[in-house]
Amino acid sequence: MSAAKKAAIIGGGVIGGGWAARFMLNGWDVSVFDPDPEASRKIGEVLDNARRALPGLYDRALPPEGSLTFCENMAEAVADADWVQESVPERLDLKHRVHAELTRLAPATAVIGSSTSGFKPSELTQQGARVIVAHPFNPVYLLPLIELVGDADHCALAEPTLHEIGLYPLTVRKEIDAHIADRLLEAVWRECLWLVKDGIATTSEIDEAIRMGFGLRWAQMGIFETYRIAGGEAGMKHFMEQFGPALEWPWTKLMDVPEYTPELVDLIAGQSDAQSGHMSIRELERLRDDNLVGMMRALKKTGSGAGAVITAHEAQLTLPDATDLPVTVHRAIPQSWTDYNGHMNETHYVELGSQATDGFMALIGADAEYIAGGQSYFTTENTVRYLSELHAGDVVRVTTQVLVGEGKKMQLLHRIMRADGTLAATVKSFMLHVDLGARRSSLPAEAVAERLAQYTQAHAGMSAE
């Protein structure tokens, strides 16, 4: 096995710390040079965040973490480095001084990248330094984008390493102030300043206008593919012809607009065909919708943005009335629950069982408030019998029957049924009541025990098949 690779981080802070974390968590050794006496604390905080978040992104474990060394000087930091990343403050004189040193000290084979958003490579290399722009986005340990700008060979050398540590290098064709993404951010930021200044909207309202709408679209397809869909079967050219004239309207206070020539329309429509032409508009729509549903369901877990809207709406949706047995779940199967076999994955039958247990717990008073008070039920055994396939869009209901309900013990039989009443699966769950502070089994509160006893009695003698 070869020794770990080494990255030198020149300048800590949020961006340098993010690079350090990205490298370390991918098994690289990291040396930091930053004269700031707070550098170690600052990088430590970023590392804490990264260790908490990045490993959860993958369905495989990351390699063992590399080492972290704080160095007294730049020479020590860059010795034997495979990658040198500069993230010092955005002052050109400082960048020139640092890069003159890095070019002299770093191995000739090392990539030397600058995190600058403000300077073009031609500005960084004015005094002969060997450096490219490798511009990341915060949080660097999670977001994949790195804009590479500068010498083509140097950029080509950088690309494989960036892929290796899970990043997405985007090589910019020509240098330009602020590269690509920050130009777009800058345009929006300026428009936001106008909106706040003119009293049209507050910061909070502008954030909602973004994250409840186009922000969700852009997280998965960007702007051109989104508009290609808006153009429908008639295509990108149609969209541009329709949307184009709007550009001549007095929509913003910023008036310098490229002339909307047929050549520009053809250029964009042609690039859009090359980008997305392998999929029909219908296919793009469905991919977009699967992405939106999946992301909004993820946001529902944390209650952010569109996720909070779903939760509030869902609270208005009622469960069907009980017949013999209480209905504890009534829902559709999302596309994200299906797998390569074209049906609902075995995992989500247990998710339905878990939701049914939650529903039944609420019925006996072991609800969110009870749990917040420090008591709950933990499952100790589940037996799932898979009887027939379920597919995306199928609507199911789950009934819950008490098999055992005494003392600390509760055993439930959940029957997962299709809309036509046929059985798709059963989940038999055995649970113990738990004191959440002590993490030990305990007796339920009297009111819960009483309601459980009522169900136990009512269900006694029913078939458990």
Place this chain on the structure above:
Amino acid sequence: MSAAKKAAIIGGGVIGGGWAARFMLNGWDVSVFDPDPEASRKIGEVLDNARRALPGLYDRALPPEGSLTFCENMAEAVADADWVQESVPERLDLKHRVHAELTRLAPATAVIGSSTSGFKPSELTQQGARVIVAHPFNPVYLLPLIELVGDADHCALAEPTLHEIGLYPLTVRKEIDAHIADRLLEAVWRECLWLVKDGIATTSEIDEAIRMGFGLRWAQMGIFETYRIAGGEAGMKHFMEQFGPALEWPWTKLMDVPEYTPELVDLIAGQSDAQSGHMSIRELERLRDDNLVGMMRALKKTGSGAGAVITAHEAQLTLPDATDLPVTVHRAIPQSWTDYNGHMNETHYVELGSQATDGFMALIGADAEYIAGGQSYFTTENTVRYLSELHAGDVVRVTTQVLVGEGKKMQLLHRIMRADGTLAATVKSFMLHVDLGARRSSLPAEAVAERLAQYTQAHAGMSAE
């Protein structure tokens, strides 16, 4: 029970169809007026998409779908309507004609909304029409944002209905061309046209610059909360002082920038405090990270954008070598797998088991290629014993032991172990080999049967505890 409410949709197409779908899937009856002979087909296509996607957003079933009626004239469509939504082409003379009719024909108690992005309410009401702007975002059946602009009482009347059908009304304080979101979109679109025209980037590269970076951030927090985090503990004012000067740089070709006065900085910093001041920067960072990980994991399911980057990176991550038993899973527990009890939900023990089964199937040659060829294994029974709690960030490995491997049958015992080797759970899975075309059990291919037999033999006599 009261009769279903009624929405009148004036003008079909993608936007009108999206409104129709949103209302119908929330139990409203919908009447459509659109002289386009293709209207029925177009709305039908949007409805197909909506039926496929919207129900999967929720963990509760939506109410029974309302009816859809195509009307011969506007009077019929709007009779007894609770909501009238106009989505005709963006021509002011046409809008004036339609709204004069709607004001005359619609019940006085109905909300009358226009989907216009191009016109202000003062323009729509020039000739005395009763109408507000209710501007949606495509796909209307999924994205929550509706910008409301116009008469305050009329907007207030509209809000509860929008909440009821799962939307997020954002009332704009003062009318302005293009409302809020489209002003931001317009600013970005214009900058994108420059970038393509000047050969800096292609449409595809610009889309990657968005969806691999800030697009993900904006889907969950918008621009101001994101920058508040970038400001760190020093706060929004610090961020603005740091970032502000950049606005004076020649970053874009669009130069009319609001003057960056202390008053503007205070206004924005104060609004940001009101918006996000209840959370520390550390809390905001962790919420952001949980959101990013959750959304990127959702994108991994479809292979879009950042999700494809994760999959490619993951392919480089190897499993530990086998000792007695093959290691079929080695991974960290994501935050999104935990629940209100502060530990990994019972569901995801089965997800680990399912991943272990996938890993073992790959070992015996029943891999992705084999499945694409039309054969697979389906689980018929799972028994899960939950032995101890797992938490976000815990690294686990799963070993797999064959209990039965003959003919169509395969039974596996997956042991889920913490990093220290202690057992967290066992999943016993019983499976049948299946012909994916016939959806019936069948014998595995000879090569698979042989490799399964080798494992079966090697594991024979091992303890199944």
